[in-house]
Structures are given as C-alpha cells and as structure tokens.
Amino acid sequence: MELLNILFVAPFVDITSSPVFFAEVVIGGLMTGVMYSLVALGFVLIFKASGVFNFAQGAMVLFAALTLVGLMERGVPIPLALAGTVLVMIALAMLIERMMLRHLVNQEGIILFMATIGLNFLLEGAGQIAWGSNVKVLDLGIPNQSFEVAGILLNQFDLFAAAIAAVMVTVLAVFFQKTTIGRALRAVADDHQAALSVGIPLKTIWVIVWSVAGIVALVAGIMWGAKSGVQFSLSLIALKALPVLILGGFTSVPGAIIGGLIIGVGEKIAEIYWGPAFGGAIEGWFAYMLALAFLMFRPQGLFGEKIIERV
Amino acid sequence: MVAPAQSLLTVNNIEVIYDHVILVLKGVSLEVPDGGIVALLGANGAGKTTTLKAISNLLRAERGEVTKGSIECMGERVDRLSPNDLVKRGVIQVMEGRHCFEHLTVDENLLTGAYTRRDGRAAIAESLEKVYHYFPRLKERRTTQAGYTSGGEQQMTAIGRALMANPKMILLDEPSMGLAPQLVLEIFEIVRNLNKREGVSFLLAEQNTMVALKFSDYGYVLENGRVVMDGDAKSLSDNEDVKEFYLGLSSGSRRSFRDVKHYRRRKRWL
Numbered sequence: 001m002e003l004l005n006i007l008f009v010a011p012f013v014d015i016t017s018s019p020v021f022f023a024e025v026v027i028g029g030l031m032t033g034v035m036y037s038l039v040a041l042g043f044v045l046i047f048k049a050s051g052v053f054n055f056a057q058g059a060m061v062l063f064a065a066l067t068l069v070g071l072m073e074r075g076v077p078i079p080l081a082l083a084g085t086v087l088v089m090i091a092l093a094m095l096i097e098r099m100m101l102r103h104l105v106n107q108e109g110i111i112l113f114m115a116t117i118g119l120n121f122l123l124e125g126a127g128q129i130a131w132g133s134n135v136k137v138l139d140l141g142i143p144n145q146s147f148e149v150a151g152i153l154l155n156q157f158d159l160f161a162a163a164i165a166a167v168m169v170t171v172l173a174v175f176f177q178k179t180t181i182g183r184a185l186r187a188v189a190d191d192h193q194a195a196l197s198v199g200i201p202l203k204t205i206w207v208i209v210w211s212v213a214g215i216v217a218l219v220a221g222i223m224w225g226a227k228s229g230v231q232f233s234l235s236l237i238a239l240k241a242l243p244v245l246i247l248g249g250f251t252s253v254p255g256a257i258i259g260g261l262i263i264g265v266g267e268k269i270a271e272i273y274w275g276p277a278f279g280g281a282i283e284g285w286f287a288y289m290l291a292l293a294f295l296m297f298r299p300q301g302l303f304g305e306k307i308i309e310r311v
Numbered sequence: 312m313v314a315p316a317q318s319l320l321t322v323n324n325i326e327v328i329y330d331h332v333i334l335v336l337k338g339v340s341l342e343v344p345d346g347g348i349v350a351l352l353g354a355n356g357a358g359k360t361t362t363l364k365a366i367s368n369l370l371r372a373e374r375g376e377v378t379k380g381s382i383e384c385m386g387e388r389v390d391r392l393s394p395n396d397l398v399k400r401g402v403i404q405v406m407e408g409r410h411c412f413e414h415l416t417v418d419e420n421l422l423t424g425a426y427t428r429r430d431g432r433a434a435i436a437e438s439l440e441k442v443y444h445y446f447p448r449l450k451e452r453r454t455t456q457a458g459y460t461s462g463g464e465q466q467m468t469a470i471g472r473a474l475m476a477n478p479k480m481i482l483l484d485e486p487s488m489g490l491a492p493q494l495v496l497e498i499f500e501i502v503r504n505l506n507k508r509e510g511v512s513f514l515l516a517e518q519n520t521m522v523a524l525k526f527s528d529y530g531y532v533l534e535n536g537r538v539v540m541d542g543d544a545k546s547l548s549d550n551e552d553v554k555e556f557y558l559g560l561s562s563g564s565r566r567s568f569r570d571v572k573h574y575r576r577r578k579r580w581l
Contacts, residue, residue: 180422180426183415183422183423184423184426186415186419187419191412192372193410194406194411195423197369197404198403199399199427200426201395
C-alpha cells in the first residue's frame with residue numbers, strides 16, 4: 001500500500017502542490033536535454049550520411065574541446081582559436097578518411113563500427129598527450145547569469161545553448177533535405193556502391209561528413225566544457241547520447257533534439273518525484289531504461305527511417 | 312558489311328584478379344561502337360558483372376583489380392580513373408539488383424544521378440522531365456520512397472538515375488533480374504528507344520539470352536572469364552552452340568550428359 005502511494009500518488013500530489021517548482025524542473029530538464037542533443041547530433045550526422053555508428057563521437061567532443069582550450073592557453077585570441085580548432089577538425093576528418101574509411105569501403109557496418117572504437121581510443125589518447133590531461137576551464141565569455149521569469153529561475157547560459165541547438169538543427173535539416181550534397185549524403189548512407197556507381201565521390205563525401213561532425217563536436221565540446229570544465233569525462237557524455245539516439249531515431253536530425261529533450265526532462269522528473277521510491281539516483285539509469293523500452297516497441301525510434309522490407 | 316561505326320569503348324585483353332588471388336577474367340576483349348547495343352552473354356559466374364565493373368571501375372571497391380590489358384574510352388585510357396571521373400566522361404553503370412536508394416524518394420533517386428553535372432538546375436530539370444517521359448510509371452510514384460516501389464519500378468528508377476548523368480554509354484547489368492517476362496520486354500523496349508532517340512550506347516550483361524539478342528546489335532559470349540564466341544546478334548542466335556547452351560533449343564534428339572560435355576570441349580576458344 002505504501003509502495004503504491006509512493007509510486008502513484010505522492011509524486012502527483014507533489015507536482016500539483018507546487019507547479020512553479022515543477023516548471024523549474026521541466027525547464028532544467030529541457031536545458032540538460034539540449035546539451036545531450038548537441039552530442040547526439042554528431043552521431044546522427046555520421047550515421048545518416050554513411051550508415052556508420054561513430055563510437056568515437058564522444059572522443060571527438062573531447063578532442064575538439066581540448067584543442068580549443070589548448071590553443072587559448074597558449075594565448076591565441078578566441079576567434080583565432082575557434083578557427084584553428086575548426087581547421088584541426090577538418091584535417092582530422094581528412095586523416096580519418098585517408099587512414100581508415102578509404103580502406104573499408106563496402107565493408108559490413110560492424111567492421112566500420114569497430115574501426116571507430118579504435119579511433120575513439122586514439123583520439124582520447126592523442127588529445128591528452130598533446131594538451132595534457134588535467135581539468136581545464138573553458139571561458140568563452142558566454143553570459144551565465146540567472147534571472148527570474150514569472151517566478152521561474154532561468155539561466156542565460158542554458159538559453160544560449162538552446163538557441164545554438166535550434167540554429168544547428170535548422171541548418172542541418174535544410175542541408176540534408178534540400179541541397180545536392182545533403183541528398184548525396186543520404187544516398188551514400190543507403191547504398192555505398194550505388195552511390196559510387198552514379199559518380200558520387202565517396203572520399204569527398206566522407207571528408208565533408210566527418211568535418212561537419214567534427215564541427216558539431218566542437219560546438220558540443222564548447223557548451224559542455226564551459227559548463228563542467230574540459231576533462232576526460234567529456235568523452236563519456238557520448239554514452240548519454242545513446243538513449244537519445246534510440247529514442248529519436250539514428251537517422252533523424254529533429255529526432256536527436258526531441259529525443260534529447262525527452263531524456264533530459266524525463267530523467268529530471270523521475271529523479272525528483274520518483275527518486276525517493278527507488279532510494280534516489282534514478283537519473284543515472286532512467287535514460288537507459290527508457291531506451292530499452294523503446295528498443296522493444298519501436299526500434300527505429302520516434303523519427304528514424306523505417307527499415308524497409310519488401311515481401 | 313558496313314564499315315564499323317567509331318568505337319566508343321574498347322576493352323583490350325583484360326585480366327581481373329580479386330583479393331590478389333582469384334583470377335576471374337582471363338583476357339576479355341570487346342568493343343562497343345558509338346550508338347550500339349552490345350550484349351554480354353553467359354551463365355552465372357562467367358564474368359559478365361566483373362567485366363562491367365572493370366569498365367566502370369567499381370571493381371576497386373570490391374578488392375578487385377585489372378592486372379593486365381587496357382580499357383579505352385574514346386581513345387583515352389580509363390582503367391585508372393575513379394567511377395566519378397568515368398561518370399563525368401559519360402560512362403555510367405546500372406548495377407545488378409537495382410540498388411536504388413531505398414529511403415530516398417523516386418524523385419531524389421533520379422536527382423542523385425545528376426550529381427556530377429555542372430550545367431545548372433534548368434538543364435537538370437529538363438533531364439528529369441525527359442526521364443519521366445520515358446518512364447511514365449515513375450512519374451506517378453515520384454514522391455514514394457524507392458524502397459516501397461515494385462521491382463520493375465526500381466529497375467526503371469535505376470536506369471532513369473543513370474540517364475540523369477547525361478551518359479554516352481550505360482553499362483546495364485542484368486536488367487531482367489527478378490522481373491516478370493512482360494516487364495522485361497517493357498524495359499528492353501525502353502532501352503531500345505533510348506538508344507534510338509537519345510543516342511545512348513549500351514553494354515548489357517544478361518542471362519536472358521533470347522531477349523538480349525533480340526534487342527542488341529552485337530553479342531559476346533563469356534564462359535569462365537573468357538570470350539568464347541562473338542558475332543552480330545543475328546548470327547549468334549542462329550549459332551548451333553548458342554542455341555543449345557543458351558537458348559535451350561536443341562536441334563536433334565536429347566543427348567546424354569557425357570555427350571554434352573564432349574560437345575562443350577570442342578568450343579572454339581578465342
């Protein structure tokens with residue numbers, strides 16, 4: 001009886017008794033969600049454009065952030081450091097194409113996936129060898145003041161992150177759906193060989209995708225780095241992006257955002273209202289449980305491409 | 312005989328090795344005249360697809376390599392070019408088994424074919440209309456994801472997609488695969504039309520010897536990675552060997568298997 005109460009009655013009583021607090025929880029969740037989405041976007045990009053699940057996306061976030069901080073520590077002014085990091089990420093994309101992808105054309109997805117696991121270790125190692133492994137502060141001067149709207153506490157930094165995410169999604173969605181290169185990217189994801197046969201140069205396409213994913217990783221790295229410092233654990237936020245992807249669908253840019261928001265809000269609400277029933281710390285695993293449920297009932301995610309099967 | 316039309320594509324005695332060890336083509340030579348339809352005939356594993364892929368250079372993506380011989384297109388060596396360069400020069404392959412982009416609509420599938428073109432949107436839109444003119448069936452399905460269209464429609468999409476590149480020559484691999492006889496004829500009629508009206512040359516690999524010879528001007532018969540016979544379509548379909556082994560028409564009474572083997576042994580190797 002007490003269990004029923006704590007699961008099904010008490011949380012709702014709490015919610016209705018203090019709607020402002022609830023709103024704050026939701027907004028807090030949305031903001032965390034945006035941050036997850038930023039990481040998930042990088043995965044979606046590469047998966048959508050080449051059918052590869054890039055295990056190294058988290059390492060790319062870390063690598064980009066480390067490079068940026070490293071340059072800034074050496075006294076490079078912010079705009080130059082940003083440009084420099086973008087160049088490094090593009091160079092990285094070219095290297096990845098040359099050393100890895102070029103040799104794996106037309107191989108099974110799982111082989112490419114394993115190659116990205118290797119890449120993950122390489123990037124984590126290389127980034128820390130080059131720039132050191134201690135926690136670094138990243139200060140780009142993004143405003144970080146809190147203010148109140150209708151009794152709800154908001155943070156400028158969070159709003160800034162949301163705006164960035166919105167811009168990125170719009171740009172990427174248009175890029176994929178409306179441009180020739182975007183169409184070619186989707187074609188490559190569907191069928192490497194057929195894409196080759198119509199004269200789409202895979203090498204160029206891969207460099208483009210990985211560059212864009214690198215830049216998305218940089219954006220995610222900046223936002224996460226500014227929030228929690230640039231450190232090794234940045235590469236682990238990629239794990240949080242996994243349930244986001246499963247929810248939103250691996251191939252959908254808007255899906256990455258919606259998935260991120262659902263996970264963000266979901267885990268905050270679960271933690272605060274249902275946490276006591278489980279002895280707390282739900283936040284750590286709630287996302288994965290949700291993902292598991294999705295895998296059972298809707299494996300392609302909310303917005304993912306359906307697996308087309310002709311019978 | 313009329314003087315042969317100018318050669319568009321010449322394949323000189325090529326040898327293809329997969330994975331550095333498996334010898335698949337053991338010296339194949341063929342020629343496609345400008346404006347011709349040439350058929351490449353043979354059974355499973357004879358090397359038809361490999362020959363086409365050697366020409367379009369999709370071979371390298373499958374760890375295959377042209378180790379001997381040369382391939383020339385309009386007098387220029389092309390065996391070291393990438394598929395992208397070849398498409399730009401007007402040689403494009405339609406792969407066996409259609410290979411449409413499943414999640415792209417028919418429209419988008421066709422437009423990917425124009426990837427290498429740099430002559431502007433208007434020209435591409437015009438080509439798109441032209442493709443829909445030749446394949447009216449596709450027009451009805453232009454907003455459907457290609458994965459949900461029928462086999463015939465997918466084959467048409469694949470051919471249409473190749474047409475969008477404004478090719479001089481299409482390497483067409485097994486267009487009849489998995490299609491109803493009626494549909495096979497429909498597709499071959501379109502191929503003939505494209506050849507007559509748009510001047511596109513075709514090199515087609517086909518197991519369906521009867522249909523292939525009906526619609527082509529010239530044919531090569533491949534067996535075990537070698538050309539064992541070639542001739543114009545008429546003479547090939549009248550040839551006793553071709554009749555026996557590829558058209559399933561035997562002239563006399565049924566022979567025992569041993570006789571057949573004997574008969575095969577005295578094939579004329581070229």
